[in-house]
Amino acid sequence: MVKHLGEWCRRTVRRGLSMAIFGVLVSVLLGACATAPISAPTGNADSNADSNSADATAAVDTSVSAYADWDAVLAAADGATVNWFMWGGSDVINTHVDLRVGAPLLADYNITLNRVPIENTADAVNRVLNEKAAGREQGGAIDLIWINGENFHTLKQADLLYGPFTELLPNSALVDWEDPAVAFDFGVAVDGYESPWASFQFVMEYNADAVGDAPPQTWEDLRAWILANPGRFTYPAPPNHVGSAFVRQLFYWAAGDVTPFLGPFDEALYAEVAPQVWAYLNEIKPALWREGQTYPELAVMADLLANGEIDFAMEYDAARASNYINQGLYPPTIRTYVFTTGTVANVSYVAIPFNAANPAAAMVVANYLLSPDYQATMSRPDELGWMVAIDPARLSAEEQAVLEAVAQGPATLAPQTLRDAALPELAAEWVAIMNADWEENVLTAP
Amino acid sequence: MKGSHSPRAALLRALRSPYWWLAPAVLLLLILFVGGLGVGFAQSLNYFPLIGLNSPSLRAYTAILTDRGFWAALGLTLYIALTSTVAATALALGTAVALRANHRLNRWLTFIYQIPLPVPHLVAAAGIAMLLTQSGLAARVLYATGALERPDQFPALIFDRAHVGVILAYTWKEVPFIGLVILAVLKGVGQEYEEIAQTLGASAWQRFRYVLLPLLVPGIVATTVIVFAFLFGSFEIPLLLGQRYPGTLPVAAWRAYIDPDLARRPEAMAMGMIVTVIVVALLAVYRRLVRRAW
Numbered sequence: 001m002v003k004h005l006g007e008w009c010r011r012t013v014r015r016g017l018s019m020a021i022f023g024v025l026v027s028v029l030l031g032a033c034a035t036a037p038i039s040a041p042t043g044n045a046d047s048n049a050d051s052n053s054a055d056a057t058a059a060v061d062t063s064v065s066a067y068a069d070w071d072a073v074l075a076a077a078d079g080a081t082v083n084w085f086m087w088g089g090s091d092v093i094n095t096h097v098d099l100r101v102g103a104p105l106l107a108d109y110n111i112t113l114n115r116v117p118i119e120n121t122a123d124a125v126n127r128v129l130n131e132k133a134a135g136r137e138q139g140g141a142i143d144l145i146w147i148n149g150e151n152f153h154t155l156k157q158a159d160l161l162y163g164p165f166t167e168l169l170p171n172s173a174l175v176d177w178e179d180p181a182v183a184f185d186f187g188v189a190v191d192g193y194e195s196p197w198a199s200f201q202f203v204m205e206y207n208a209d210a211v212g213d214a215p216p217q218t219w220e221d222l223r224a225w226i227l228a229n230p231g232r233f234t235y236p237a238p239p240n241h242v243g244s245a246f247v248r249q250l251f252y253w254a255a256g257d258v259t260p261f262l263g264p265f266d267e268a269l270y271a272e273v274a275p276q277v278w279a280y281l282n283e284i285k286p287a288l289w290r291e292g293q294t295y296p297e298l299a300v301m302a303d304l305l306a307n308g309e310i311d312f313a314m315e316y317d318a319a320r321a322s323n324y325i326n327q328g329l330y331p332p333t334i335r336t337y338v339f340t341t342g343t344v345a346n347v348s349y350v351a352i353p354f355n356a357a358n359p360a361a362a363m364v365v366a367n368y369l370l371s372p373d374y375q376a377t378m379s380r381p382d383e384l385g386w387m388v389a390i391d392p393a394r395l396s397a398e399e400q401a402v403l404e405a406v407a408q409g410p411a412t413l414a415p416q417t418l419r420d421a422a423l424p425e426l427a428a429e430w431v432a433i434m435n436a437d438w439e440e441n442v443l444t445a446p
Numbered sequence: 447m448k449g450s451h452s453p454r455a456a457l458l459r460a461l462r463s464p465y466w467w468l469a470p471a472v473l474l475l476l477i478l479f480v481g482g483l484g485v486g487f488a489q490s491l492n493y494f495p496l497i498g499l500n501s502p503s504l505r506a507y508t509a510i511l512t513d514r515g516f517w518a519a520l521g522l523t524l525y526i527a528l529t530s531t532v533a534a535t536a537l538a539l540g541t542a543v544a545l546r547a548n549h550r551l552n553r554w555l556t557f558i559y560q561i562p563l564p565v566p567h568l569v570a571a572a573g574i575a576m577l578l579t580q581s582g583l584a585a586r587v588l589y590a591t592g593a594l595e596r597p598d599q600f601p602a603l604i605f606d607r608a609h610v611g612v613i614l615a616y617t618w619k620e621v622p623f624i625g626l627v628i629l630a631v632l633k634g635v636g637q638e639y640e641e642i643a644q645t646l647g648a649s650a651w652q653r654f655r656y657v658l659l660p661l662l663v664p665g666i667v668a669t670t671v672i673v674f675a676f677l678f679g680s681f682e683i684p685l686l687l688g689q690r691y692p693g694t695l696p697v698a699a700w701r702a703y704i705d706p707d708l709a710r711r712p713e714a715m716a717m718g719m720i721v722t723v724i725v726v727a728l729l730a731v732y733r734r735l736v737r738r739a740w
Contacts, residue, residue: 122704129708133496150706158497158708231598237690239705294605294689307581309598432707443691444515 062138062359064165073168074109076360081112083357084350084365085124086146088117089299092323096383105368111361116142121151128160128353140355143362147194147351149186149241153428155351156193162352162359164192169363171370176391180424182347187262187427194349195366196389198378201338201345201418202245203318205411209333210311217340219253223284230287232311234304237295237443238435242316245344247438248431250277252423253341261426265433274434278441285442295443306330316346318418319385322409326381335411338421345422347389372399381409387418483722490715497708506712510720518692520724526609526684526694527677530616535670537617538624543658545625546632556629563622567615571686574615578603604687611687616677624669631665632658667736674732675725695721 067073082105088094094115102113118124124145131140147155155161166172175196177183183190206215210232216222226233236243252258254276260269285292289310296304298315305313306329315321324330350369352362368374372395375388392400408414488494491502510516541559545552562570577583585600594600604611639661640653648656681696688694693701695717702714 120704122706125706126704129496154706154708239701290602290605293607294691296605297686303579304581307579309579309581428706439691 073360077364080358080361082143082361084144085116139357143356150428161193166192169367174390194351198386199347202343203336205313205321226284234289265429281442321411342421342423346425486715492712506716523694531674533617534620542625542628571683627669
């Protein structure tokens, strides 16, 4: 009897303990799930006027309306750390950001800039989305994202951006917001949810040693050159942003005009133009590098040009060729050109996620990026060599002189040449459809 | 009655139970693995409330399974994983048997043999690319020595249809991994069985085939399972060294995942689920086959 009782006790205790372990596991799991409620679909992009400022007020109010003026922003930013998520694939950009942005911010504003390198801006977008899904309304990991185009569209659409904040920035007055190329990011209205950093333009890069001094500046000449020189030309496969821009410009060429593309997606126009584009690309396909059986990644294409495996490359950055020549990555015979029908240009922005831990400090960074001094420094060929995002006409005579004194790199076209050739970008929905159809009609075509 | 039967002692014993030591690992597995798989599975069923997908459906699965690109990708993934695993296992077996004797030279060779182990896959890919592209080191050396008239006569081994570069990179990485396991088993087995077989008149081949190999099979099976599952599911090397289309399944899943268009997320997750199911199914079949054969 007593023995049985002991056995019973032992079993009960053991069973109880197992139950307890199981219970702890379950409750921890449930707890993890409870803090991650699947939120209802957020409002559409149209309701973005001031909706962000209302919520997210649990501990400290960091919404835009909480700051009376710029001084209040500066006060809140003092001593803060800004986690800036940005594509980290370029040593030049990384060093520049650390030395020309991070160092002065720490010295002048007591803000620590923590540059977080990512491989793809979509990684940061995913992270913000995941934080939203996990119910993290404040204290998010990201304070600032280098962003534009589709990624901006995605975050703005899901109402996951902080703002509108650009009106608070004193240097925002130097930006020409009347210019549709600035006020619309790939067809999406900026509406104060992102602040410009630099502007970019698509250029073709070529080896003058192989191609000569007169590169094929029309799309017809380019096709003729490719067919006459098989294996010496290629382009990165869309959805890579450069390959995608290359294909996009063929649409402009085939339609003979840019303006019809600037509105929302137009089925009839697309159906008329697209077959011409696919025909062009399929015609040159057998004469491409590797007979068009594969397409290089962007960085690989630069290597191929540098190694003489191909004679052309392309980049959505008019200064890259000069930078690469200076670094010894490109032979000195590389030059750039734009098509007579123009090349696309766009602006790179910085945006702040809805749940940024330090939005005030992030705004100070955004404002600093627009300062005339910084913009002039950035545009120097020994720094980034990017084109300025501010309107030179809005600067003082002195500041304009500084900007004009910036020398051009050996392969970079004159600013005026680039400006004259600049074509606007089109809405993200066009881009997505073109990318998908390129895969179907060119990449996977037999 | 003894004190050991008292509830207090039982409690103490339960507290000392080794299962407690499993708790942290089990927790981590449950939260990270099962939790992640669950979220992925939900999204693969088109359930992604954040972007307004509220009604689960099999849309993503039907879209993938009816796309001819998927079957090409599946074939390519299987081909790469199988070829690399078989090549690495054969090479590992040969080298391990050669390196088993405890000479001083062999100790050095074993050290060199293990060098690929700590090298990250990405670095291996970069190295193979630098060596074997048509403007790479090998092509340049052959061109300089006059073996090639033009560097681009060098065969296309990177970004090529046969994915030679991918398989080479994987084989280079996995040979020492499988080899080390086989070496460890060999050291444990010792030479006695083979010596006995020899005294009974077995030839060198017979000693290998009927004595050594059966002893090694459990270790080989375990490592090939790990290697195959890893190669089937990893995407970095095919992304860097592979042809753009068709890409492997994990590369296709990754491309769909990083697409800024969130509506493609269910597709990415569905591909991930399919990769998981295929790996598990193939490994189950493989283990059963091996168990039956040996």
